[in-house]
Amino acid sequence: MQVSRHTLLLSLLLFAAVGLIGGTLLGHTLAGLSLGVIVWSLRQIRQFNRLTEWLHREDGSEPPEADGAWGDLFDELARMQKRGSAREQSLRGIISRFQQSSAALTDAIVIIDNQNNLEWWNRAADRLLGLKATSDRGKPLMNLLRDPRFVRYFRKGHYQEPLDLPSPVKAELQLQYQITKFGQGDRLLVARDITRLMRLEHTRQDFVANASHELRTPLTVIRGYLETFLDQELPKPLQRALGQMQQQAQRMESLVTDLLLLSRLEASHHISDEHPILIHPLIRQIHQDAEALASGRGHRFVLDIDPEYDLLGQRNELQSAFSNLVFNAVRYTPDNGIITLRWWTDALGGHFAVTDNGIGIEPMHIPRLTERFYRIDESRSSASGGTGLGLAIVKHVLVRHDAHLDIHSTRGKGSTFTCHFPPDMVVPVRDAE
Structure with missing residues (x-):
């Protein structure tokens, strides 16, 4: 382009020189010079009009013939146009292949713009979500997927965990929603x-629930007979054996109770109704039960409770979750330990934490603590009387309340288990009352 500019300048000088010479010969120097410049300008305007006309065609035709700088410009623009056309064709091919591959997926894929409007989706979204290409493009997502649980999940913006809900089109279909953020506030929704x-999963849950339920009757009978026998005067070896049998029967009964509770919690990922819970009396009741469990061990309990806010949820479930955390702290903290029960609120929501100065947990075990029957030390856990289901119950209770559990622990220094509840689950004390 530098050469073209030089050529254009030379042509201007040439026309000006010809006009100057002609004007001088005719005795009108200035007029000749002006005429030369005007002729050169008209020629440039003509070439510019030809260029504009060719560019407006956009039909891929060859550029008009020209010499000098305009010829170089036409040729360069033609080459750029061909390169752009090739890139456009390549991009169209990529987009076409993406759409074809997306259409072949059985999962619904929906692109949502930063205004929460529907931008694009594949065929599976028509079948699973009921979206219609003829009428729904550009409409707000909330106008089409109106389930309050999905609306809450979408607006919170925390998409680490997927959401399971029935299909808005066919209630018998169960969908798992996963949202990913990308670009400038855009979102990609995948429904599987x-x-x-x-x-x-329901078959497994039904089996566990039915088996656990069927075990309750024989266990009750066995415990009844064992209590009857232990009330009699028996030889010490027999009495010791019957005492151990009773202890194991009680442990099996606790296991069955926890299995039934866990099966009920797994039946749904969301609580059916939210009720205001007086969190302060609940924590104090758990504190009294923990003191009874720790009787004779010298534990000291510290309560730090925010008096201004309570919690929404299911009281029995939260009592079970909080009790499991506190009782675990009692079991795994050596004698004369310190256990702190804390409830506080902030901009992120409500938080209940149990802190102890017990034996602590090694980092490699923490990710698996909420698995069923997972034990760090089999012998120690069995001796403590735990069923191995406590933290699994805590996890499912919190999931049903849109909450999550954080675990921080240092070997030999103690542990902190914290339940984090979203802000919309926290209410002022007067509202709960």
Whole structure:
């Protein structure tokens, strides 16, 4: 382009020189010079009009013939146009292949812009979510997916965990929603049909629940007879054996109770109704039960409770979750330990924490603590009387309350288990009352 500019300048000088010479010969020097410049300008305007006309065609035709700087410009623009056309064709091919591959997916894929409007989706979204390309493009997502649980999940903006809900089109289909942020506030929504997995999970849950329920009757009979025998005068070896049998029967009964509770919690990922809970009396009741459990061990309990706010949820479930955390602290803290129960609120929501100065937990065990029957030390856990289901129950209770559990621990220094509840689950004390 530098050469073209030089050529254009030379042509201007040439026309000006010809006009100057002609004007001088005719005795009108200035007029000749002006005429030369005007002729050169008209020629440039003509070439510019030809260029504009060619560019407006946009039909891929060859550029007009020209010499000098304009010829170089036409040729360069033609080459740029061909390169741009090739890139456009390549991008169209990529987009076409992406759309074809997306259409072949069985999962619904929806692109949502930063205004929460529907921008694009594949065919599976028509089938699973009921979206219609003829009428729904550009509409707000909330106008089409109106389930309050989905609306709450979408607006919170925390998409680490997926959301399981029935399909808005077919109630018998169970969908798992996963949202990912990208670009400037855009979102990618993926909805997967997990109906078969849910049926298998329900079958497993029903089996565990039914088996646990069937075990309760024989265990009750066994415990009844053992209590009767232990009330009699028996030889010490027999009395010791019957005492151990009674202890194990009680442990089995606790296991059955926890299995039934866990099966009920797993039946739904969301509580059916939210009730105001007086959190202060609840924590004090758990504190009294923990003192009874720790009787004779010299534990000191510290309570730090925010008096201004309570919690929404299911009282029995939260009492079970909080009790499991506190009782674990009692069991795994050596004698004369310090256990702190704390409830506080901030901009992130409500928080209940149990801190102890007990034996602590090694980092490699923390990710698996909420798994069923996972034990760090089998012998120590059995001796403590735990069922191995306590933290699994805590996890499911918190999931049902849109909350989560954080665990921080240092080996030999103690542990802190914290339940984090979202802000919309926290209410002022006067509202709860």
